Amino acid sequence: MKIVAAKSLLKANDQLAAANRDALSAGGVLAVNLVGSPGCGKTTLLEALFARLAGRLAPAVIEGDIAGSIDADRIGALGVPVVQINTEGACHLDAIMIAAALEGVDLGGLSLLVVENVGNLVCTAGFDLGEHLRVTVLSVAEGDDKVVKYPAIFQGADAVVVTKTDLAPLSNFRLERVASDLRRLTPAAELFPVSALSGEGVDALADWLAARSLPQPAG
Amino acid sequence: MHETAIVAALIDQVEEQVRQSGLQGPVLRVEISIGRLSGVCPHSVRFAFEFLAAGTVVEGATLAIDEPRACCRCLACGAETVIDEIAVQCPRCGSDEVRIEGGRALMLQTIELAD
Numbered sequence: 189m190k191i192v193a194a195k196s197l198l199k200a201n202d203q204l205a206a207a208n209r210d211a212l213s214a215g216g217v218l219a220v221n222l223v224g225s226p227g228c229g230k231t232t233l234l235e236a237l238f239a240r241l242a243g244r245l246a247p248a249v250i251e252g253d254i255a256g257s258i259d260a261d262r263i264g265a266l267g268v269p270v271v272q273i274n275t276e277g278a279c280h281l282d283a284i285m286i287a288a289a290l291e292g293v294d295l296g297g298l299s300l301l302v303v304e305n306v307g308n309l310v311c312t313a314g315f316d317l318g319e320h321l322r323v324t325v326l327s328v329a330e331g332d333d334k335v336v337k338y339p340a341i342f343q344g345a346d347a348v349v350v351t352k353t354d355l356a357p358l359s360n361f362r363l364e365r366v367a368s369d370l371r372r373l374t375p376a377a378e379l380f381p382v383s384a385l386s387g388e389g390v391d392a393l394a395d396w397l398a399a400r401s402l403p404q405p406a407g
Numbered sequence: 408m409h410e411t412a413i414v415a416a417l418i419d420q421v422e423e424q425v426r427q428s429g430l431q432g433p434v435l436r437v438e439i440s441i442g443r444l445s446g447v448c449p450h451s452v453r454f455a456f457e458f459l460a461a462g463t464v465v466e467g468a469t470l471a472i473d474e475p476r477a478c479c480r481c482l483a484c485g486a487e488t489v490i491d492e493i494a495v496q497c498p499r500c501g502s503d504e505v506r507i508e509g510g511r512a513l514m515l516q517t518i519e520l521a522d
Contacts, residue, residue, distance in 0.1 A: 190516040311409035340446035
């Protein structure tokens with residue numbers, strides 16, 4: 189006897205992700221899954237971004253880390269609500285962890301939720317968290333060949349942020365290579381070169397995010 | 408090692424499907440698809456399946472893995488070529504104006520039971 193299932197292997201995760209997305213949409217909260225390698229500058233990017241989004245989007249952050257609360261402490265210091273998830277070894281966040289973390293987040297008054305995923309270019313690609321947008325971060329220091337080497341994390345991205353562009357003169361990183369690899373793999377993804385330290389390019393990313401904000405719930 | 412999480416989800420789903428079908432076990436064979444560009448390693452999936460299957464409905468079952476390939480579609484010459492990794496140029500005409508499609512599936516396809 190044969191059962192023909194033809195279902196996604198991650199059906200349970202995908203269903204929970206859809207429920208997370210529905211709850212966030214109903215609350216008028218744009219959810220972003222921020223992925224990238226350890227040290228690519230995700231938290232520093234958020235610090236620069238939130239300064240430029242002040243008055244336009246009201247953010248909160250869910251921080252995913254294997255251990256510790258270093259990133260959550262930095263976000264908290266900005267006065268931004270933050271929930272820390274410690275995965276205790278797990279290499280990615282999943283929709284179940286986000287559903288649990290959302291219980292600790294008051295969506296009222298928020299318009300942006302950034303989930304800073306565990307630093308990882310591989311495992312984070314497979315798990316829908318319930319985000320509206322996936323933003324993949326790649327730093328100049330990692331090299332310009334990563335789109336081809338880690339296609340899954342870039343293929344699903346709505347935007348790719350190339351960080352640490354201030355280091356470009358010291359490296360052989362070619363932004364054109366990243367742009368051309370992205371065009372082949374995921375032509376709809378927006379590309380934002382950014383230096384969070386100098387502030388260059390951060391406004392363009394902030395404008396792009398602000399333009400995607402969701403309608404606020406009535407009342 | 409997110410393959411462990413994927414295999415745990417796979418086993419949960421097989422249990423659910425078997426329960427819903429009302430069929431009695433044992434499960435002989437489970438067929439899944441892991442796209443070549445999915446970032447999931449079939450070898451690790453097999454390894455995880457071996458130890459996670461113990462004591463579940465799939466204990467002793469064969470795991471069959473199909474690995475669908477991706478397609479490189481050339482915008483210049485129109486060629487559609489099957490590929491196993493991201494192509495940066497059209498294998499036929501060498502143009503770099505190509506689009507990569509498919510190869511990302513992660514699917515539970517069929518479950519075979521003894522009765």
